[in-house]
Amino acid sequence: MPSSQPLPPAVEALLADGTTALIRPLAPGDRAAALELHAVRMSEESRRLRFFGASRRAPEQAADRLCGPPRPGFLALGALVGGELIGVVECDAVQGRPEAAELAVAVADDWQHRGVATLLIEHLVHAARAQGVRTLEADTLAGNRSVHTVFSDLGLRVRRHLAQGEVRVSVELDESDERYRSAVDLRGRGADVASLRPLLRPGAVAVVGASRRAGSVGQAVLGKIRRGGFAGRVWAVNPHAREVAGSVAYPSLAALPDVPDLAVLAVPAGAVAGAAEECGLAGVRALVVLTSGLDGDQARHLLDSCRRHSMRLVGPNCLGIAQTDPDIRLDAEFGARQPRPGTAGVAVQSGGVGIALLGQLDRLGIGVSSFVSLGDKYDVSGNDLLQWWESDGRTDLALLHLESFGSPRAFSRTARRVSRTMPVLTVDAGRSPAGRRGAASHTAGAATPTVTRQALFTQAGITATRGIGELVETAALLHAQPLPGTRNAVAVLSNAGGIGVLAADACADVGLELPPLPAPLVAELLAVLPAGATATNPVDTTAAVGPKELRACLDLLARSGAVEAVLLCLTPTALATDPEHGPLRALLDGPARGRIPLAAVLIDQEPPVRCLTAADGGRIPSYADPQAAARALAHARERARWLAEPPGAEIPVPDCDPPRARALAEHFLRTHPRGGWLDPDAVTALLECYGLPLTTSIWARDEHTAVLAASSLRQLGHEGKAVLKAYWPQQVHKSDLGAVRTGLTGEQAVRTAFREFAGRFGARMAGAVVQPMSAPGLELLAGVVQDAVFGPLVLFGMGGTTTDVLDDRVARLAPITEPDVHAMTTGLRATPLLFGYHGGAAVDLTAVRDVLARLSRLAMDLPQLAEADLNPLIAGPHGLLCVDARVRLEPRAPFDPYLRRLRRPLPT
Known part of the structure; x- marks a missing residue:
């Protein structure tokens, strides 16, 4: 060593x-x-x-x-x-x-x-x-x-x-042993769940700072714990009172009859660290800190006490927690409502969002298994709670509102596993404005925080919505209805043509398809619907439709196999709004319910979304806006597609030389301690370590060497024309700068091009790269960017001089898997070009897969790789060839995202 x-x-x-x-x-x-x-x-x-x-x-x-x-x-x-x-x-x-x-x-x-x-x-x-x-x-x-x-x-x-x-x-x-990573995951999950039991299944709770003042946070939480019927013991701790809200108050933790598992702190910011230390010395195993406004020193002392005494910490600056298990019944939060018992796990960073979300879920009749307001999230995180819900035997739906990620790759790995067993929904909060970073490559410019977060959510199977309203809309559908199939076929039924058209447009806006219905099915539908109905999809039942006809229509669609979801849109006619005998009752109690997902649109209903309950307790979501219903169905379809894909493993990459790559990086950083762009020779050497297909490139520092390089290309068997590219370290977008000359034949052409470059770019020009002209093909881009929080991000898209204009790229977090590569090669607007559009030659997709996998492995092996930009990659039916590449290194220590450790955030 x-x-x-x-x-x-x-x-x-x-x-x-x-x-x-x-x-x-x-x-x-x-x-x-x-x-x-x-x-x-x-x-x-x-x-x-x-x-x-x-x-x-x-x-x-x-x-x-x-x-x-x-x-x-x-x-x-x-x-x-x-x-x-x-x-x-x-x-x-x-x-x-x-x-x-x-x-x-x-x-x-x-x-x-x-x-x-x-x-x-x-x-x-x-x-x-x-x-x-x-x-x-x-x-x-x-x-x-x-x-x-x-x-x-x-x-x-x-x-x-x-x-x-x-x-x-x-x-x-x-280094890439998936069996080892899975074993570490299993051990980590067991340890995590064990550490959270005192928090979410405590036998005794102390409220430290419970005040005699009516309306205070401490008294409110103490009252909610008592009114909620907590199954364990609860004590108030207040050194200045003998009684709080009719309950005996104790002067300190040491004076309590027993040691509480959980302490809820509602004390001033200056007293939090001392109270936490007292809890730790007493043997408390979990803290919920409601207090806000801690400065850096106070926050560090709080976290130090928690780690030293093995206490898990929720908060500070949080609303509190709730556990609705009948054996626990703990409501230790100061929201206005008591959470409804149920099976949805809810975690939020914002207390205000938590209050709103609990209220909307309650109106939908969706109860929660446990609720945690994470606050400033010094310790317990969304990753912890996903593992708890995975193991608690009660939760079947996870709802997250996370403004930051402490360990995104660990979160992604956990979410990939949990999403296989239950829907995981989140709000994509904190989206940055669409735009570019101040970066020096196409790849880095494309890797905005929004792109990175979307890659995480997509790979992990997380349903990412754009707001609380959309989150609730989608939860209503996923909680009450089966998933659709993966063929993306939806039927719209309406009792008015106009609303049917609006619903059809809403479906098209989110990528849902309304296929024409088969002729036999059309005939069956028209046979049961009133005169004047049409069944082309949208199906216009006319306003005269009755319960019997609508029930038969829904049953025919569900049994036909022609569609995989039904959207029923009703305008407020007397028949439609009759609660006992109208179409709604047919929708709720008909035989079609449960076979395929059904959603209603009632344009006159007051809440944006509600759930209708059938006689047997089954539920169907109802929306005031067809766009909301279409969004929810689209999210359900994407979940169905994700579940249909095999989990996939990291793609093996043979014939790589990580030790040599590390040695190259270490050598460069010894001479460039602050990092920088590799020169063309070093780029070639590094890419060769991972078998990446860079065209023959010869580095020439002067005119004479450039002429010799062009001559040597002919000796190497490149009989065609040469390319000359001026180079300097901070160069961006060679073609835009006029730093590329193609089609050069003979010694004089090379000399002339080099002299032109030298005259135009002067002293900043370090030399030139000489390459053979490549055969024509489709120009692609592949690259990697190391994100300081999320780790390496692999990008793929259309390349060449129009890459920024087209802006057609997809991204995935490394390490990438077979399903990731499939999604990347089929997720571009220009994907048809890869498969041979209008008789054109199809691209060698095996070679594309190989390049993306090798870039992913390079980024995982070499944390010093800040960014790599392979653009353009010339793609044809017989392989890929990179004709231009840029690589930037930065000093970074190795980081294993799968190593078990608790986060140490730096509170501010």
Whole structure:
């Protein structure tokens, strides 16, 4: 393991029981703790299993080794809880084999079987990979079942060799091992859910800061907890009162009859940190901080207390939480309404949005399983709650309003899994204005925050709406109706032609299709509808339609297979609005309901959306506007399409050379510490590491070298004409600047072009690139941008000189999968050109897939890659060829988005 690599940073992560542990490198100052761990906190049997004997000096030798001066190839990590060292892991480079390292782990007896060793090894795996280690090896006793279980359950490939009672274990560190990532996910989910139980299933709650003042937040929350029928015990804490709202008040946490699982803090900002520390010392395991206005120091002290004492934190600056499980019935929030019990999980950052959303869901009859107002989101996040809802056995619909993402790739991975089992809806809040970043490539210019967020939502199967109204409209449909099929065929029925036309237009606006109905079906429909009806789709039933006819019409459509959803639009005639005998009753109680999704449009209803309830309890959403109904159906169709796609795995990319790419990046950044654009030779070398198809390019710093380069192209078999491109580091859009000359034949043409460039661009011109003329083809763009929050984003679209004018691109977050590539190649407006439009030659889509996968892998392997722009890629039936590429590097440390750790936001 190279000694030049920096030590991994200290991070906090959850053990299997939900306890927060600090994982950090050991230092000389930890020697006494390491000695105590081995000599006192491990039994004689544990020491025998660790050291293969009962040597009295083994604990001292271990402490000296773990906490000695830094030495090449050695790394030791410790796990600390509440400042106490409870476990250690170490690895030491194998002599003569830099890709291998020896591993050993030890855990205090009273902390065994709580996931300490596994968590330490996960973090060691991450650090070892960053230092070039590919195999971890360990010698264990055959009877050490605990450590063998740890290795078996890691999710990595493990080989064992038994000799004379000892087992040699080898663990392979495959960087793209999906089995390992899934195993880490499973462990992380279990730890996360365990840590949230005191928050969402507490047995006792204390309201700290419950005031005697009527109308105060603390008193309001205390009152709601009591009125809501909380199944556990609830106490008020107020050092200045003996009684609050008729309840006994205690002066401190220490004075309570027992330790609460959850404390709700409604104290002034200056008192929050002290109250949190008091809670931690008392043994509280979760906090909800309602207080707003914390400054940076107050916020850091709050979070420090929570992490040090293993408390999960909601807030600060939040509305509170609610858990409607009949066994809990906790309503610890100060909204006006008590949340209706149900099966929708709701998480919001804005308290105001939370109040509005709960109110609208209540009017629809949609109850919540749990509600969490995240506030400033220092700790508990949308990712945590998705994992809770996935495991709680009650939630079947997730609604999120998130203004920021702490760990988008972890969120995306969780959401991809959860979305397979329940709809996950969000409001795409904080969309930036349409426009460009101040970037220096087509790729970076296209990667706006909006594009990045949309890529995350699309890949994760999240239904992203543009506002609370649209979120509620869609929730009403997804909560009450089955999903449509994937053929995108909708029927519109109306009792007035005009509203039917409006509904048809609304469907077209969101990409829903109204296919002509088959002739036999048309005949059947006309046979049951009143005279004057038409059945071309939209189906105009006329205002004279009665319940019997409409019921038969709906049943025919549902059974026909010709359409996959029905939109019924009714104007307020006497027949339509009769609640007992009109078409609405036919819609609710007819046999068609439940076969395909049905939605109603009642243009005279007052609420924008409501749910109609049938005699058997079934529900159908009803909208005041056909556009709202069409939007909801479109979201349902997209969910159905996403579910129909296989989950997909990262596309394997053979014949890559990540070590060489890292070495190239490190060499460049040593000479350019602040980063910058690679010169053409370095671009070629880097792209070659990943087999990306860059055309033959020769870098020429002067006129004479350019002439020789053109001559050498002919010697290499390029018999056609040459291209000359002027180059300087900050150059953008060569063609726009007149920095490209094509069709050059002979020495004099090359000389003339070079001299023209030198005269026009002067001293800023560093030289020129000489290339052969490429065959004609479709010009495409492929690129990568590293987003500081979301990670690498892969873009694909139409390229060449018109790329910004056409603005036809799609994006996906890396790593990309087979379904991602399919969506990218079929998601452009110009997609028909890829498949051979009007007799043209189809593009080699296998080559496109390969380029996108290699770019994705390059970006994942090389965090220093700030942006790469391959434009244009000349595409034809026999492959792709990149004729121009730009790459920019920045100094960045490796980041593993799948490593288990708690976020450490920097509160302001």
